[in-house]
Amino acid sequence: MGDMNARMGTMCDYIEDSVDHLNLQDVYDSDDFCMQRCTKDNTINNFGKSLVTLCAAFSMHMLNGRISPDTEGEYTCYTATGCSLVDYVIVSTELFPISLILK
Secondary structure, eight states: OEEOOOOBTTOOSSOOSOSGGGTOTTTSOOOOOOOOOOOSOOOBOHHHHHHHHHHHHTTEEEOTTTSTTOTTOOOOEEETTEEEOOEEOEEETTTHHHHTTOO
16 A cells, blocks of 8 residues: 555556466466456556556556445545546455455
8 A cells, every 4th residue: 555656547457368378377377357447547657557567467456446435546646737546555366355345
């Protein structure tokens, strides 16, 4: 949890296509997670790309824009120059179902 200065727009934090057809089972663990994330911030920066890569590689997922009370992916930073979503709560695939009941 924290301020990552990562802006990932609508990039997925999971591997979208099944790797089974690529015969990469030894490279990637299978993860059935496929819940889309909403966001009001459509900007993508290099920190965002790195964070998405990290999350996909280690089966971790943002709660922002997925669970109540933040189902819309609200902005977390407000400045004179604009708004952004740069603060994230990230959990593993295994902890995600438990997170659905937290408020």
